[in-house]
Amino acid sequence: MFGVSDPEMKNKTTPSNVEGLDFQDAVAYAKREAATLKAEGCDVVIALSHTLDPKNVAAQVDGVDLWLCGHEHIELSESVTTPDGSKPMYRKVDII
Secondary structure, eight states, rough: OOEHHHOOGSSSSSGSSSTTOOOHHHHHHHHHHOOOOTTTOOOEEEEEEOOOHHHHHHOOOSSSSEEEEEOOOSSOOEEOOOOOOOOOEEEEEOOO
């Protein structure tokens, strides 16, 4: 399991909330982490997403079996097609 956040989040919150955090490109990071986890023998890879466009991120990343997405104020419950042709599920989750 790994998580990604939209780099724009750094500019949309109080600076002390993100002090010391390194925001990277969500797609590049997700690609790298998914590949690393698969290479380490993980059977299932789950991504946690706090991005503005989760479908776009998920559609660009191979190797993730399930995307759990927060922040979005839209309903999500479908699959996307990744570059390798796989179709991971992605779902919106409300954390209370």
